[in-house]
Amino acid sequence: MEEVLSSSLYTQQVKKLYKVGEILGLDSETLEVLSQPERVIQVKVQIRGSNGKIKTFMGWRSQHNSALGPYKGGVRFHPNVTQDEVVALSMIMTWKNSLLQLPYGGGKGGVRVDPRSLTREEVEQLSRKYVQALYKYLGSDLDIPAPDVNTDSQVMAWFLDEYIKITGRVDFAVFTGKPVELGGIGVRLYSTGLGVATVAREAAGKYIGGVEGARVIVQGFGNVGYYAAKFLSDMGAKIVGVSDSKGGVISESGLDVEKVKEVKDRTGSVVNYPEGKKVSNDELLISNCDILIPAALENVINKFNAPKVKAKLIVEGANGPLTADADEILWGRGVIVIPDILANAGGVVGSYVEWANNKMGEIINDDEARKLIIDRMSNAFRSLYEYHEKKMGDKDLRTAAMALAVDRVVSAMKARGLI
Template identity: 75%
Template sequence: MTVEEVLSSNLYTQQIKKLYRVGEILGLQDDQLEALATPERVIQVKIQVPSSNGKIKTFTGWRSQHNSALGPYKGGVRYHPNVTQDEVIALSMIMTWKNSLLQLPYGGGKAGIRVDPKSLSRTELEILSRNFIDALHKYIGSDLDIPAPDVNTDSQIMAWFLDEYIKVSGKVDLGAFTGKPVELGGISVREYSTGLGVAHITKLAAEKFLDGIEGKRVIIQGFGNLGSFTAKFLSEMGAKIVGVSDSKGGVIDYNGLDFNKLMEVKKTTGSVINYPEGKKVTNDELLISECDILIPGALENVINKFNAPKVKAKLIVEGANGPLTADADEIMKQRGIPVVPDILANSGGVVGSYVEWANNKMGEIIEEEEAKKLILNRMEKAFSEMYSKYNKLGDQDLRTSAMVVAVERVVNAMKARGLI
């Protein structure tokens, strides 16, 4: 890999480029941009886990608390062997803009542990999770910093987090974490809220740019929680899912993929690549295959200056965080392909977390249908704001339009508090 390729693949570098573009539009000074780009606190911790062979496994974890101008930090925790400090900081910055755009009372936070969770036993995974909270508990709380699930973490890990937090802090604070099991103050809608939101925003965008969602051919990269629920809801809306993939590869069938069969194949074989019909493809091939709507819903920087010119989709909706680089954004803009940004498209998860958090604060009074309505209404409002700004700016893309709305809100809060 060349130096240029390494720099272009750094998610933090990409987010800084995007922020500075917005800064030019808003007329922000360099010192203001520096304040926006710099996280308020980054905590690095060493996590040690005894293994069955008597040796000690050592892992590194981070929590980035990017900006609290609008409220307590909010963002997920990911377990992945390639996690870096820069990535965690970049993701916490994305969370700041996402929470601002959705008008949630939060700042941005994110955490990650550099670990392959598949290499750990269930006992080791629990010890890792509990020890992470032991190291971080002083910086967490429902009015301070509220973690949630992200890549390779789920409601069980949030349950371990909460239990350990209560033990070490002495505070029975159910709102300190979201994405919890229902029995511990979670809400059932949180499990599928991210996929529901991606599907709903895709439908709204298709109505603006493609004359509706009915019959549109959709390709989804990533078939975990987000991708599978996105496929489910889009199928119910009348879209045709023609391609999906996971870490092992993908499958394309322009006659349409059967969602229930996909789920069964994934469950029984471990990968959608074993779907009996269609053409087997790599993830790289999937991203540049013919379709109406492409939803990259796996990891960051998968669409870059090298493959962006080959993308054949008419509309891109970012299911993952940061799947397009700044260079890819520019290429899509030049090609006239709208890109609905991650800070809106996948915000159903954090809006679901907000509903859960508020429900914990109020004493468990929200029903599932009411929660779904709150999530979709909040996302529709944000989409309308972004689209209105897009039309007003005239020469900018959807991401820039959304970020102008979000960054301006954070800037105004920081000015009001005397922070810039």
């Protein structure tokens, strides 16, 4: 575990855990148990390249905690993947699944590879070899991987096919985020954006008088940003600003979300939208609005621009869009921040619905799946709101969310006699 203990992402997560542990009154022995994964599997993945030469890659699967159920979390293919990152992300998945009251623990996987440097055939080999190395530790009641960075439904299809070939078990629930033909669900495409919009609506009702007519800015117009904007527009909000990596556009009279999407698809950027004022991403973040949804990169709101943010409510569509400094500044200014651990959890809720549907024999249709995601996200927000109001009113919602999640895991571990 030396690699894990020396690294920054893991260290950050442990610091957060110990901070919350102090608030909850947890002893050092319990915190030590929670800070360490139950199992980390390191594998060597070898493939034969199109030139006939062997290519070797390192991969990992971290199974952090199973007190609440089987491990659940994505698998990423990225050149910067480390054991540290995978362990830290598996810990985050434990808290996210707990907060959403899903019957899962936390898991995460990755292979240190740049998939863009491989042919499609080589990516398929890599996917199958990863499962060959790990299949003993996977299963629909043991560990359920899903797509993550640079992996998609096709990779999950290869994972599933290889798992069935090796084990002889035709169990489609072992992986989620699969193609619809293999037990995937259509709503998985937009489940994260739907979750962001649902939580934004719930939070707007509690903190700013409702979502109808609320002015919304969405920073980042990829899958999550587009669907968040689309669903919020359907709910009666006014989308007044959007951006992508090339810049943004603002219109006080409101933007036509579908027209913005068409312009982006056709020209490559939302900046070519014919109406409104063109702005940079930096300007967009501090423009007038009621709800701000950062749905692109991490650390875009920091100690320099947090004092200038005009939104009353921030809903984190991206992972880690606010720095710790920004959190303190905004909380001090009375700006409510709905943390990523809740706000962008629609994806894992979509995975849960897919897994449950596979286990039950494909009995849920898309309308029912969508309703299940909305209900689960709404209920998770309400639970957090009540917990915050009753027990942690002097702390920000991010701290309250992690405290609630950790508290549930600890309670489950105590009930099982694990601590």
